[in-house]
Amino acid sequence: MVDNFINDTLECSFMSIGHRGACGHANENTIESFSKAIDFGCDMIEMDVKLVGSTLMVFHDVDLERIFGIDKSVSECSYAEIRNLTMQGGDKIPTLEESLDFIDGRVKVNIELKGPYTAVAVVKLIEKYVETETWDYKDFLVSSFSHTELSLVRQQSEEIQIGLLFDERHRDIIDSDVSLSIAKELNAWSVNVSGEVASEELVEVAHQHGMKVLVYTINDPEEIRTLKELGVDGIFSDFPERI
Numbered sequence: 001m002v003d004n005f006i007n008d009t010l011e012c013s014f015m016s017i018g019h020r021g022a023c024g025h026a027n028e029n030t031i032e033s034f035s036k037a038i039d040f041g042c043d044m045i046e047m048d049v050k051l052v053g054s055t056l057m058v059f060h061d062v063d064l065e066r067i068f069g070i071d072k073s074v075s076e077c078s079y080a081e082i083r084n085l086t087m088q089g090g091d092k093i094p095t096l097e098e099s100l101d102f103i104d105g106r107v108k109v110n111i112e113l114k115g116p117y118t119a120v121a122v123v124k125l126i127e128k129y130v131e132t133e134t135w136d137y138k139d140f141l142v143s144s145f146s147h148t149e150l151s152l153v154r155q156q157s158e159e160i161q162i163g164l165l166f167d168e169r170h171r172d173i174i175d176s177d178v179s180l181s182i183a184k185e186l187n188a189w190s191v192n193v194s195g196e197v198a199s200e201e202l203v204e205v206a207h208q209h210g211m212k213v214l215v216y217t218i219n220d221p222e223e224i225r226t227l228k229e230l231g232v233d234g235i236f237s238d239f240p241e242r243i
Contacts (some may be wrong), residue, residue, distance in 0.1 A: 015234030016243040017110065018042040019217045020060065024238035029058045030091040031102050036092035040241040044108040044141070044234070046216075049096050049122060050115050053079040056096035056122065060114060068099075075115075096125060105134035110163065110192075113144040137161070141194050147182055154186050161189035163214065166197060180209060190214050190233070195223060203231045218236060 021033025022040055029047050032163050048060040064070035064077070068085055082093055094102075096111070103109060111122055122142060129135040130211065139225050144150050150162050164183040183191055183206075189208035190212040193202065198215045206213045216236035224235055224243055235243050 013043075014228065015043040015045055015108075015214065015233050016041070016240050017044045017214065017216075017236040018047065018240040019046050019236040019238050021045055022238070022240055024219065027087045027089055027091040029093070030087070031058060031094055031099065032089075032091055034099060034103060038103070038106055039238055042107055042240045044110055045101060045103065046110040046112060046143075046236055047096075048114045049118055050074055051117050051121055052082050054121075055079050056118065056125065057082055058094050058096055058099050062115075081145045096122070098126075099193075100129060100135075105110065105139060106128040108139050108141065110143055112165070113142065113149045113153075115147065116146075116149070119144075119149040120156060123153055123156040123160060127157070141189060143190075147186075150186050158187070162186050163190040163192045164188045165192045167194040180205060180211075183211060184209055192216060192236075195227070198227060198230065198232060200230050207231075 018037030018040070020028035021030065022036035023033050025036045026033040037124045047058050049056050050059050059074065061067060061074070063073045064085070067087060074082070085093060100109065113119060113122065126140050130137055137159040140163065142153050143161050143165055145165045150164060153160055153162060154237055164186060180191070188211055191206050192214045195215055195218050198213065203213050212233035214234040214236065215227050215232050217238060218227060218235050219238050219242065221242050224237070227235055237243050
């Protein structure tokens with residue numbers, strides 16, 4: 001009974017989530033950024049994943065312009081081209097496997113699926129890691145704006161936790177019980193929403209359906225305080241030490 005109480009308490013605790021690591025302090029989605037997030041005591045690290053060839057790479061954008069100043073789509077790049085890129089400061093784009101090996105179960109991981117064909121590859125990799133003594137299914141949250149990709153995750157595994165993403169463009173999706181039916185059908189663990197649409201009503205409805213509410217990407221301390229008072233379950237931040 002005591003063990004169950006402790007587990008329930010831990011499960012309900014507020015989560016500090018490093019957005020792309022601690023990208024207010026280091027290049028986003030890099031080993032250095034993940035290292036800083038861990039140093040800041042995050043409960044979870046969020047990272048973006050794209051499929052390049054047959055390899056899952058940790059990268060957010062559809063092209064290389066913002067990070068590297070190269071006018072080229074990631075989909076046009078080979079694995080070798082991506083591996084040869086160097087960010088300002090010397091960081092490289094890591095693979096998902098390299099990232100998980102570095103984190104080594106020290107914090108939970110939110111893998112956000114970016115682009116098609118990522119779901120099945122991510123599920124296979126997670127299943128590989130949960131076979132070890134270091135990782136458990138509860139250490140992973142797979143999220144996406146794409147209902148299609150999340151449906152593929154759920155088809156492949158009933159155990160992997162899913163987070164359905166919403167933002168200000170999807171207000172109609174979060175205004176009523178009916179609007180949360182997609183998340184319910186997916187048996188989602190959480191709804192991950194932008195700060196613009198987080199509300200007391202949303203928190204109440206999501207909690208009624210057994211789903212957590214995680215809010216992104218919040219860097220202002222006053223806004224962090226306000227969201228905590230609303231009862232959200234976790235916050236993504238570029239500066240996770242502020243949470």
